[in-house]
Amino acid sequence: MIKKLFLIVLFANISFSLIGKDSYFRGFYHGENIFVRNPYLGQDAGFCIEQIYLNGKLLVENPEISAFEIDMESLELDTRVVIRIVHQNDCQPELANPEVIEADLKFSWLKIYVDENQIIWITTKEAEEGFYIVEKQMDDDWMPLDTVKTKGGIFINQHSVELDHLKGDNLYRVQYHDPKLDVNYSESFNFYSDKEEISHAIDEDKWIIEFTQEVSYLLYNDNSRIIKRNKGVSCDISKLPKGQYMVKYDNKEVYFQKK
Structure with missing residues (x-):
């Protein structure tokens, strides 16, 4: 029994000694093979070398050549790459x-799109100290709607801003500001909205502006x-002093007098 146990331990030690070391190389695929x-x-x-793995997939075992090419053409650009090499x-x-x-480290836009409620954009390699400005085209000019800070890092980041569309075509774009670079503009994105036109009424007894929808x-x-x-379906102006005011909503400017 002792002799059998000794043989098992000896075999385990021999097997362990045959296992090689692991070396890892990490980066991103930019269109060229390694x-x-x-x-x-x-x-x-x-x-x-005993084995070469690319992103967990075994490529080759015991290559008997002094240099080996790792073919990465099946990967999408900017895909994260982890090369594991098992060796003696x-x-x-x-x-x-x-x-x-x-x-x-070059910034790039990956995707930008708009739905009924928001604009969403996806980027990579944004600066940590940068910011975005969401713009909408109004009367042949680009008007800023909101500002969003960058998250930073070399990986993919996603940002979004809530929107209030007008009925018909709505054209948006996003500016990217990096302290070390020129302003970078996204492609413009048009969204057609078929929502009903919003109107309002002023209740002069309660002095409340009521909108037909939020x-x-x-x-x-x-x-x-x-x-x-x-943002809402009404605006309470009962505590405001008498005078002239203007309410702006849905691209409308309405002047009224509180008596």
């Missing part, structure tokens, strides 16, 4: 051209100063 140097250790030991303990494989998978609005005093900014 070449791996495979050192030759002599006639008895053979070549260094007394050697170290190397990448012949590691620069081709180094992180590309809407974002701005209330100005007679000095053109914004005194109220909100």
Whole structure:
């Protein structure tokens, strides 16, 4: 029994000694293949590399060549790449051209789209200290709607801003501001809305502005100063002093007198 146990332990130790080391190389696919140097250790030991994996998939076992090309053409651009190389303990494989998978710090737009409620844009490699400005085309000019801070990092980020469309065509775009670069504009995105036109009525007994549906609005005093900014189906103006005001909503500007 003791002899059998000794043989099992000895076999386990031999098996463990045959397991090689793991080396990892990480980066991103930018359209070029990687070449791996495979050192030759002599006639008895053979070549260094035992296995090569790409993103968890085994590509080759015991390549008996001094350099091996890792074909990555099936990957999409900017896909994260993890190369795992299993090799003998007394050697170290190397990448012949590691620069081709180094992180590309260039900002890029991946996708931008608009639905009934919001605009959503997806980017990669945005600056940590940057920001976005969402714009809408109004009367042949681009008007800012909202500002969003960047999240930063080399990975994919998604941002969104709520929107109030007008009936008909609505054209939007997003500006990207990086402190170290020029302003970068997204492609414009048109969204056609078939919602009903919003109107209002003023109840002069209760002094409440009532809208036909929920809407974002701005209330100005007679000095053109914004005194109220909100979203809802009504606006309570009962506590405001008498005078002239203007309410702006759904691309409308309505002046009225509180008596």
